Amino acid sequence: MKSIKILYIIRQAEFGGGETHIKYIFDSIDRDIFVPVLVSFRAGYLSDYAESLGIKFYLLSDKFYLLFFNIIKLIRIIKKEEIKFIHAHGTKGAAFVLLPAVLQNKKLIYTVHSWSFHPELNKLQIKLRLLIEHLICNYAYRVIFVSQKDYELGEFVSPEKKLLIKNGVDVARFFPFRNERFRIENGYTGNDFVIGFFARFTQQKNPLFVIQLIKSLVSESQQSKKQFKLLMIGEGELKEQIIEEIKKNNLENYVKILEPSFEIEKYLQIIDCFVLPSFWEGLPYGILEAMSCGIPVVASRETNICEISNCYDDSFCEPIEVEAFKKRIIQLANDSNFYLRVSENARKTIEKNFNIEDSIIELLKIYGKLKVQKE
Numbered sequence: 314m315k316s317i318k319i320l321y322i323i324r325q326a327e328f329g330g331g332e333t334h335i336k337y338i339f340d341s342i343d344r345d346i347f348v349p350v351l352v353s354f355r356a357g358y359l360s361d362y363a364e365s366l367g368i369k370f371y372l373l374s375d376k377f378y379l380l381f382f383n384i385i386k387l388i389r390i391i392k393k394e395e396i397k398f399i400h401a402h403g404t405k406g407a408a409f410v411l412l413p414a415v416l417q418n419k420k421l422i423y424t425v426h427s428w429s430f431h432p433e434l435n436k437l438q439i440k441l442r443l444l445i446e447h448l449i450c451n452y453a454y455r456v457i458f459v460s461q462k463d464y465e466l467g468e469f470v471s472p473e474k475k476l477l478i479k480n481g482v483d484v485a486r487f488f489p490f491r492n493e494r495f496r497i498e499n500g501y502t503g504n505d506f507v508i509g510f511f512a513r514f515t516q517q518k519n520p521l522f523v524i525q526l527i528k529s530l531v532s533e534s535q536q537s538k539k540q541f542k543l544l545m546i547g548e549g550e551l552k553e554q555i556i557e558e559i560k561k562n563n564l565e566n567y568v569k570i571l572e573p574s575f576e577i578e579k580y581l582q583i584i585d586c587f588v589l590p591s592f593w594e595g596l597p598y599g600i601l602e603a604m605s606c607g608i609p610v611v612a613s614r615e616t617n618i619c620e621i622s623n624c625y626d627d628s629f630c631e632p633i634e635v636e637a638f639k640k641r642i643i644q645l646a647n648d649s650n651f652y653l654r655v656s657e658n659a660r661k662t663i664e665k666n667f668n669i670e671d672s673i674i675e676l677l678k679i680y681g682k683l684k685v686q687k688e
Contacts, residue, residue, distance in 0.1 A: 317397040317684055318348045320390065320419075322406035326370070327357035328547055328573035329513050331402045331426045333598040334459070334480060336362055341673040344368075347680055350394050352387065354405070357548075358573045369394070373409070380409075387413040398422065398454070398683050404429035404442070407449045420454040420683055425463050427595035427617070450474070455679055460596040460617040478676060480596040481669035482605045489607030489660055492582035499544075499569070499583055506539035506646040509584035509608070511577060511599050512591075514549030519590040519613070521551065522633060524558045524568070526588070529635050530642065531567050539646040543568045544584055546577070581606040586645055590633050594618050601667050604659035609652060611641045621667070629655075 321338075323331050336359060339349055344366070351363045354375040363370050371390050373383045387410055390396070398420040401407035407423045414421045430442040450456050450470045458464035459480045467475060501507055508527065512518040523543065530541040545555070545568065552570075559568050574580065581587075587603035589612040596617055600610050604621075612618045614630040622630045631637040645652050 316346055316348050318350055318394050319680070320350050320352060320394070320396045320399045320410070321402065322352040322387075322399065322410050323359070323402040324353065324405040325355040325357065326351065326353035326360035326363070327355055327513070330480070330595055330598045331424075332357075332359040334424070334426065335359060335402060337481070337483065337669055338673070338676065339363065339366060339368065340483070341669065342677070342680075346684075350390070350396065352390065352406075352410075358575070362575060383409055384412055388417060391417045391419060400424065401449075402426060404445060404449070407453075408445050411449055411452060415452060421449075421452060422455050422457065422679060423449055423453040424457040424459065425467065425595075426459055427593060428463055428466055431593045433592060454683070457676075457679075461620055462616045463595065476675070476679070478672050479667060480598060480601060481667050481672035482598070482601045482663055483669045484605050484664055487578050487581065487602045487605035487663075489656065490582050492579065495579060496583040501542060501583060502540075504538075504540050505542045506537070506586070506642075507542045507544055507584045508642065509544050509546070509581065509587045509603070510589070511546040511580065511587070512589060512597075514545075514547050514551040514555060516551070517592055517594075518547075518549075519592055519633065520545065520547075520549075520555055521558060522590045522635070523588060524555060524562070524564070526590075526635050526638050526642075527567055528562050528564060529639055531564065533639075537643050537646045541567065541642075541646070544580065545570045546573060546580060548573060577602065578606065581608055584608060586611060586642055588612065588638065588642075589618070590638065591615055591618070592633075596620065601663060605663040605667075607656040607660045609645050609655040609659060611638050611645075621662075 321335055349368050351368055351370045354373045356372055360370045399410055399414050400422045401410050402424045403426055430439045447469055456470050456474050457476050457478050464477045510523045514520050527543040587608050587610045589599055591613050594615050594617045603610055610629045612629055613633045619630045
């Protein structure tokens with residue numbers, strides 16, 4: 314059977330939801346039929362993984378003044394690799410590949426992991442980003458949304474182009490299992506209640522809030538039968554500030570920071586609770602993967618996060634306030650029956666509503682149509 318090459322482009326190939334999404338695609342598609350080529354503005358977690366699979370990776374410059382050279386380079390990549398169609402993830406990747414796609418007459422699939430015109434921006438920034446999103450969506454062959462909220466916000470996208478394919482998790486890989494040996498190797502005892510924060514260390518993900526949270530939990534540990542610890546996995550521009558806050562608050566014995574890992578499920582097997590106090594989100598893989606492992610979640614009351622919670626009997630969305638998060642975590646630590654119920658419901662929710670097999674089947678329908686058109 315004749316193979317076709319697909320160019321995947323994303324802003325950064327580091328540690329995050331969009332990158333996890335592409336990794337799932339690479340793991341799930343038949344790479345003898347659909348041959349991936351990865352392009353990004355930063356190398357990292359995803360590009361390393363892609364190259365370990367034998368997938369070609371091209372690095373663009375992240376300097377704005379090299380915009381023209383990036384466009385020329387993308388055109389050359391499309392020609393050299395004989396790319397048949399393009400799958401862009403996120404606004405920056407889609408925006409940069411738009412002109413090369415037009416000039417080379419290539420179909421563009423655009424996956425919206427989260428609209429770029431989020432409420433934290435000023436009015437001018439929102440207008441500019443809306444214009445960019447309009448241009449991308451007007452040209453795109455299909456626009457895929459991973460959350461219902463973003464699907465509804467995309468009123469300007471032609472109905473025949475819009476598809477809702479929610480993020481899904483490999484439930485066979487992410488399953489409930491407590492790895493006591495690995496837990497001990499990482500310095501945790503049976504009396505520790507380990508809170509996990511596995512995300513980029515950026516303003517959006519709000520990691521400094523998590524430091525304030527663990528500080529408060531440690532200072533009031535007498536309210537719980539457990540000793541609270543925090544495991545942070547990630548990278549990002551706030552890392553140095555996080556380390557400073559840990560030292561300033563004498564939390565070195567309570568907080569551990571690790572680099573991003575290809576085997577994130579191993580670390581989910583040693584935590585007791587997962588937190589994500591983001592200001593905005595798409596449909597976060599961190600929460601989905603934790604729930605698939607039966608790990609209770611406490612997260613911000615953000616619409617896309619609550620979309621997961623709405624499928625779930627035990628709502629976990631809280632206002633971004635230390636006291637609200639702390640109250641929920643202490644309840645989980647102290648009440649084993651409540652913890653077990655939340656854990657079991659989390660796993661059932663993922664199996665029923667967020668299975669990667671369902672997501673890939675829908676994506677392959679689009680790829681299949683484009684493959685037939687090319688033939």
